[in-house]
Amino acid sequence: MEKTLDHQTWEDLEAVAGNGLLDRRAFLRGGAAVAAAVTGYALAGPAKAEPLIDEPSSLVPGVTVRSYEQRSRFEEKVARTLSNPKGEPRTQHGRTPHHLLSGTFTPNGLHFVISHAGNPDIDPDRHRLAIHGLVKQPLVFTLDALARYPLVSRMAFIECGGNSAPMFSKEPIQASAQALHGLVSCAEWTGVRLSTLLEETGIDPKAKWLIAEGADAPALSRSVPIGKALDDAMIALYQNGERLMPGNGYPMRLLLPGWEGNMNVKYLRRIKLVEAPAMSYYEARTYAPILPGGKAYQFYFLQEVKSFITHPSPGLALKGPGFYEVSGVAYSGTGRISKVMVSADGGKSWAEAALQEPVLSKAFTRFRAPWRWDGGPAVLQSRAWDEAGNVQPTRAQIVAQRGETKTVPRVTGFPSQHYNGPTSWSIDAKGEVKHVYA
Amino acid sequence: MSTREYAASVVLLALSSSAVFGAGPNLGKPVSPAEIAAWDISILPDGTGLPPGGGTPVQGERIYAQKCASCHGENAKGGTNAALIGGRPLTDGIDTPKTIANFWPYATTVFDYVRRAMPWQQPRTLSDNEVYALTAYILSINKLIGENDSMNAESLPKVKMPNRDGFIIRFPDKI
Numbered sequence: 001m002e003k004t005l006d007h008q009t010w011e012d013l014e015a016v017a018g019n020g021l022l023d024r025r026a027f028l029r030g031g032a033a034v035a036a037a038v039t040g041y042a043l044a045g046p047a048k049a050e051p052l053i054d055e056p057s058s059l060v061p062g063v064t065v066r067s068y069e070q071r072s073r074f075e076e077k078v079a080r081t082l083s084n085p086k087g088e089p090r091t092q093h094g095r096t097p098h099h100l101l102s103g104t105f106t107p108n109g110l111h112f113v114i115s116h117a118g119n120p121d122i123d124p125d126r127h128r129l130a131i132h133g134l135v136k137q138p139l140v141f142t143l144d145a146l147a148r149y150p151l152v153s154r155m156a157f158i159e160c161g162g163n164s165a166p167m168f169s170k171e172p173i174q175a176s177a178q179a180l181h182g183l184v185s186c187a188e189w190t191g192v193r194l195s196t197l198l199e200e201t202g203i204d205p206k207a208k209w210l211i212a213e214g215a216d217a218p219a220l221s222r223s224v225p226i227g228k229a230l231d232d233a234m235i236a237l238y239q240n241g242e243r244l245m246p247g248n249g250y251p252m253r254l255l256l257p258g259w260e261g262n263m264n265v266k267y268l269r270r271i272k273l274v275e276a277p278a279m280s281y282y283e284a285r286t287y288a289p290i291l292p293g294g295k296a297y298q299f300y301f302l303q304e305v306k307s308f309i310t311h312p313s314p315g316l317a318l319k320g321p322g323f324y325e326v327s328g329v330a331y332s333g334t335g336r337i338s339k340v341m342v343s344a345d346g347g348k349s350w351a352e353a354a355l356q357e358p359v360l361s362k363a364f365t366r367f368r369a370p371w372r373w374d375g376g377p378a379v380l381q382s383r384a385w386d387e388a389g390n391v392q393p394t395r396a397q398i399v400a401q402r403g404e405t406k407t408v409p410r411v412t413g414f415p416s417q418h419y420n421g422p423t424s425w426s427i428d429a430k431g432e433v434k435h436v437y438a
Numbered sequence: 439m440s441t442r443e444y445a446a447s448v449v450l451l452a453l454s455s456s457a458v459f460g461a462g463p464n465l466g467k468p469v470s471p472a473e474i475a476a477w478d479i480s481i482l483p484d485g486t487g488l489p490p491g492g493g494t495p496v497q498g499e500r501i502y503a504q505k506c507a508s509c510h511g512e513n514a515k516g517g518t519n520a521a522l523i524g525g526r527p528l529t530d531g532i533d534t535p536k537t538i539a540n541f542w543p544y545a546t547t548v549f550d551y552v553r554r555a556m557p558w559q560q561p562r563t564l565s566d567n568e569v570y571a572l573t574a575y576i577l578s579i580n581k582l583i584g585e586n587d588s589m590n591a592e593s594l595p596k597v598k599m600p601n602r603d604g605f606i607i608r609f610p611d612k613i
Contacts, residue, residue, distance in 0.1 A: 089558045139466030200462050211480045218555035225613045272480050279483050279544045281551040294528035298605035403531040416532040
């Protein structure tokens with residue numbers, strides 16, 4: 001391999017933490033050779049390249065352009081996993097394949113979905129949003145009317161309160177990042193600020209909460225403190241530039257950036273301002289995790305600071321010693337990510353990861369750390385901080401506070417909620433990646 | 439009121455609200471509580487919003503057998519979906535299945551959830567009396583009310599659920 005202008009390649013770089021983690025600025029310092037070496041996921045050493053030929057696909061005219069683009073047929077394995085593919089009378093989950101994606105936003109077809117009774121087939125012209133209760137003037141809005149309001153766009157992750165629930169298992173469940181953490185996704189949402197609409201209805205000072213309700217079969221309903229509604233709540237009409245996907249609330253949903261996914265009510269048709277929470281099924285029962293001793297948390301709401309490594313991760317085996325990029329997503333319902341540390345020795349030593357700009361509040365931040373794998377055992381782990389100074393707790397701290405299961409649950413089960421501790425991936429000498437507790 | 443008078447009043451209302459709240463687009467249409475009543479199924483734990491009517495456990499038992507047992511099992515003991523009777527103490531922490539009797543803090547939630555979401559295949563087809571009766575049946579088989587107690591807008595909010603005080607608000611500063 002030819003040396004770069006400054007005569008340095010990644011092989012010359014000093015590790016900054018145990019087991020070969022390199023300085024996050026290695027890309028800049030190392031120059032073109034390092035950049036070339038890191039673009040492939042699992043580049044081998046400088047073996048001689050095969051002869052370059054014209055592939056048949058380059059010698060004939062290609063497929064006609066479609067009115068709505070479809071991905072390459074070679075990418076069809078990049079798909080959500082479904083918990084209830086036949087639509088039996090119970091909840092359905094579709095989990096995002098984090099280990100097969102990169103960047104910071106989730107394509108619309110791969111955004112996670114939880115549906116309690118299937119996705120309703122809503123005619124957007126027939127849909128209405130009513131705002132009533134403790135307001136001065138109850139109002140009803142059509143989709144066309146809402147689309148004429150001043151719109152705002154923002155990136156925001158949405159995470160199910162039960163995402164990462166397998167991490168409460170007493171033993172690490174062997175599963176992919178998709179199976180463990182697939183109930184979080186991130187998109188650009190465009191819509192009308194709820195505060196804009198509430199300015200027009202007026203708010204009775206007695207109103208302390210609102211009840212949001214969907215037009216789906218279970219009329220899913222959650223209570224939201226009025227403070228959040230006036231802070232950054234949005235009636236989202238667009239997802240990554242196009243109208244919402246049916247599984248994500250078409251034609252409109254409540255977006256509460258950084259708060260429990262279930263509260264971001266899909267198919268939003270009614271907002272009622274009230275004095276007290278309704279104690280709906282989902283707030284009174286479902287999203288109230290039981291603690292050791294028998295008390296339970298109520299009104300958890302916030303999705304706390306969290307990160308996990310997507311590359312490498314189970315299913316993405318390393319192909320021999322050499323350079324790899326350790327990468328993953330970090331996010332916090334409180335604000336921006338301020339720092340992510342990565343360990344390759346199970347938390348004994350840490351290197352600071354590079355954060356992909358722009359780092360946005362309550363959105364995925366992609367982190368990256370260059371790593372020289374020497375072929376020996378390693379345990380990869382990430383830990384994130386947010387701008388308010390919150391840090392991911394250790395798994396041991398979470399277990400001490402909230403418990404763990406006595407037996408190993410199904411990977412699709414929800415023994416508890418709101419796990420925001422680290423996830424550890426062990427690498428064996430063959431390069432296989434396994435889930436471990438470290 | 440003629441259509442023209444109504445339209446004029448709407449314009450006046452829009453003008454007055456924009457005068458009070460700033461010059462927004464004002465593209466919402468005013469709606470009266472009567473017009474929204476068909477959608478307004480929200481109820482609060484204190485009973486606000488509960489409809490007229492009522493029902494007894496005996497009435498509920500019949501409806502349960504017809505419309506609920508296929509998923510929740512005979513006598514509410516569970517089937518393809520959750521049992522609605524029983525439940526052990528929560529002292530097992532996260533290994534304890536949550537049930538109405540051991541976990542739900544308010545009886546109004548039973549009425550609210552049955553009315554809005556059940557039966558799963560045909561939600562919002564039960565009459566309010568049927569929902570009261572089913573609520574009474576479920577509360578009765580869990581010994582939370584007497585077997586002859588009728589549930590209605592007055593009695594339902596007064597049912598004291600065992601785990602009413604079993605909760606810790608996670609982030610008090612958020613509410």
